[in-house]
Amino acid sequence: MIFEVLERSLQQPNRVIPVEALLGNCDGSRMPDVTSARLTPAIAQRLVEVCPTTAFSMGELGDRPCLKLSYAECIGCGRCEEPSEGAVVTAPRFTWCGLPKANLARLWDLESHTEITPPRPNPEMVRGQIRSLFGKALNIRQLDAGSCNGCEAEISALTNPYYDLERFGIHFVASPKHADMLLVTGPVTRNMAEAVKTTYEAVPSPKLVVAVGACGCSGGIFAGSHAVVGGVDAVIPVDGYIPGCPPTPAMLMTGILEVLRRRTVR
Ligand code: SF4
Numbered sequence: 001m002i003f004e005v006l007e008r009s010l011q012q013p014n015r016v017i018p019v020e021a022l023l024g025n026c027d028g029s030r031m032p033d034v035t036s037a038r039l040t041p042a043i044a045q046r047l048v049e050v051c052p053t054t055a056f057s058m059g060e061l062g063d064r065p066c067l068k069l070s071y072a073e074c075i076g077c078g079r080c081e082e083p084s085e086g087a088v089v090t091a092p093r094f095t096w097c098g099l100p101k102a103n104l105a106r107l108w109d110l111e112s113h114t115e116i117t118p119p120r121p122n123p124e125m126v127r128g129q130i131r132s133l134f135g136k137a138l139n140i141r142q143l144d145a146g147s148c149n150g151c152e153a154e155i156s157a158l159t160n161p162y163y164d165l166e167r168f169g170i171h172f173v174a175s176p177k178h179a180d181m182l183l184v185t186g187p188v189t190r191n192m193a194e195a196v197k198t199t200y201e202a203v204p205s206p207k208l209v210v211a212v213g214a215c216g217c218s219g220g221i222f223a224g225s226h227a228v229v230g231g232v233d234a235v236i237p238v239d240g241y242i243p244g245c246p247p248t249p250a251m252l253m254t255g256i257l258e259v260l261r262r263r264t265v266r
C-alpha cells in the first residue's frame, strides 16, 4: 500500500514554484500603481484626501507640483482606486521590495504627466544573479515587534511545499545567535523596543535587518499611536524594507533576494 502511494506521488509533476516566477509577482498584494498619463492635479488631490495612511501626499519639485506615493506607508486598502478615474490600478507587478526606504517613494510631475522616480534595479538582473546569491546558506531569525500576525502568516507560507524557501539553503532559526538576517514585523511597541535592541545585538556581525510590512516600514496603521515607537528603523538600523499589509510570500522572497543582491554587489 505505502509503495503504491509513493509511486503515485513520484509520478506527480513537481509543483514547487520556480523562484524566477516569483520575482516581481504581486498577486494578492493589492498594492497600487499609477498611470501617469491619466493623472491630473484634481485627481491627485482626491488621492491624498482618501488615503488613510498619508501614503499619497502632494509636494513640489522646484516650482512644479508633484504627487508622491510612499509604499512604506501603503496598506494596500484600495481606497485610492475608486476616485482616481482609472489613474490608479492594482499593480500587475511589484518590485519595490527589499530596497532602502528612500527608494520606496515614487513621484509624478503633475504638469508634464510623467513619473520622475529614479530608475529601479531591473528584476531581470536579479534573476541572472540568483545562483550566486543562493551559493551559501542564510539563517533568518524572525522577530515580531508588535505585529497583528498577518505578516507572520505570509512568512510561514515561505516554508510550505509550494514556496519551499529551504530549497535555497535559507532557514528560519530559533536563536538570534545563529542568524545572519533579522526579519522584523510589526510596529515596534514600547514594550518590545528594548527586546528588539537586545535581539539585534545578539545577532553576530556581519548582519542584515529587513523590516517587513507597512508596520515594520513606517508604523503602518499604528503610526502615531502612544503604544508604538514607530517602524523598525526607529530602534535599529535597517538594510531593506518590504512593504505591504501583509506582503505576499512572493514579495517577501523578492525583498530578501534584493537585500542579498545589494549586499553581494556592494
Ligand atoms: S491602497 Fe490605501 S493606503 Fe495605499 S495608497 Fe491607496 S489609499 Fe493609500
Ligand code: SF4
Binding pocket: 146, 147, 148, 149, 150, 151, 185, 186, 187, 212, 213, 214, 215, 216, 220, 221, 244, 245, 246, 247
Ligand atoms: S503590516 Fe499589516 S499584516 Fe503586517 S503586522 Fe502590520 S497590520 Fe498586520
